[in-house]
Amino acid sequence: MAKILVIDDERSIRNTLKDILGFEGYSVEVAENGLKGIELVKISDFDIILCDIKMPEMDGIEVLEKILELKPETTVVMISGHGNIDTAVEAIKKGAYDFIVKPLDLNRLLITIRNAGDKTVLIKETKVLKQKISKRYEIIGESSQIRKVLEMTDRVAPTEARVLITGANGTGKELVARRLHELSTRSEAPFVEVNCAAIPTELIESELFGHEKGAFTSAIKQRKGKFEQSDGGTLFLDEIGDMSLSAQSKVLRALQESIITRVGGDNPIKVNVRVIAATNKDLSEEIKNGNFREDLYHRLSVILINIPSLESRREDIPLLADHFIQQICSEYGQPPKGIESEAIEELKKRTWTGNIREFRNVIERLIILCEKTITLQDVNLYAPGSEI
Secondary structure (H helix, E strand, O other), X not given: XXXXXXXXXXHHHHHHHHHHHHHOOOEEEEEOOHHHHHHXXXXXXXXXXXXXXXXXXXXXXXXXXXXXXXXXXXXXXXXXXXXXXXXXXXXXXXXXXXXXXXXXXXXXXXXXXXXHHXXXXXXXXXXXXXXXXXXXXOOOOOOHHHHHHHHHHHHHOOOOXXXXXXXXXXXXHHHHXXXXXXXXXXXXXXXXXXXXXXXXXXXXXXXXXXXXXXXXXXXXXXXXXXXXXXXXXXXXXXXXXXXXXXXXXXXXXXXXXXXXXXXXXXXXXXXOOEEEEEEOOOHHHHHXXXXXXXXXXXXXXXXEEEOOOHHHHHHHHHHHHHXXXXXXXXXHOOOOOEEOHHHHHHHHHEOOOOHHXXXXXXXXXXXXXXXXXXXXXXXXXXXXXXXX
C-alpha cells in the first residue's frame, strides 16, 4: 500500500487521519508543521502527501512549492478549513494533485487518495519504462571514434540545429537520433520515426503530411501525418536518401516555412518540428545523379555526424558483448552468461558487415545455444563469418 505523510498543525486532524488511513492499510507518518514535513520529505519518499493550507511559520502553499522543488514527482493533496476557489486554483497551479475542504468527507478523501495512488504508480511505471527504453538505446563504446560521436551529439542536442547522420546499415544511426532527442529541450514531446525506404513512393507524402478524406481512393477519413504527430518534438527521417524527389520538395518547403499542407487539402498547417535525418547513401553522389535535391541537403546538414563501422572500432567489442549479454539475458529473464576472453578475441577478428545489428544478433544466438559460459568453440560453431 501507499506511504502517506500528513502535514497539519491540528493534533486531532493528524491523529484522525492516521487512524483512518492506517485502518485502510496505508503506512502513515505525521508532521505538526510545514518545516517538520519538509524534513521528513528530505529523508524519506512518500507516495502521497496531505498538507494543510493554514499553518504557523510556513503556510501550505509554501510547503507545496518546497516539496515539489525537492521531489517534483510527489503527489500532494491540499486540505483546508478556509477553502475558497482562489486558494484551490492557486494550489492546483502550483502543482497540487487535488484540493479538499474541511470538514473532510471520508468517502471523498479515500477516493482522492486511491486515485492519487494510481497516479503515483503510473508515474513510477512510466519512469521504469523510460529507463528501460533509454538503456535499450544506449550508445556503448570508449573508442576515440565513438567518443567523438558522443561529444558532438551532446553538444548539438540542446540546440535546434538540424542534423544529418550518415553511416552504414546497422551502425546505430537511430541511437544517435534518439540521444539527440532525449538530451534536447523537446525530450518530453514526441519522437516520431519515418523509414523512408520502407514506404512506397506513392504513399510517402501522405505518411509525412497526412491527407484529407477523399484525397485518394483509400482515404476514407482525414489523417494526420508524421509532421503533425511530431509537433513540438522531433521527426526522424531515416534513410532519407530513398525519398522521392516530389516528397523532397515538400519536405524542403516544410523546413523553410514550418508549414505543411495535407494531401488533398488547401489549408496551410503550422508545425514546430526539429528534423533529424539519416542515410546510408553518399548524398553527394545522389545529388550528382539527380536523385537528391542539393538545396534539401544543405537544409538538413547544418550538423553532420558520421557513425563509424564496427570494424573501425573493434576495441569496443568487449564492452558491446558485455552490454548485449546483460540486456538480452534480462529480456529472457535469465542470469547473465559469462564469456571467455578467447571468445572475445575471436569476435574481434570477425568481419561485421552488418555492424552493431549483426553483432547483437550473434550474441543473442550464442546466449540461446550456449551453456553458462560462451566459449571459443561456441563462437566458431555458432558465429559464422570471415576473419580479417
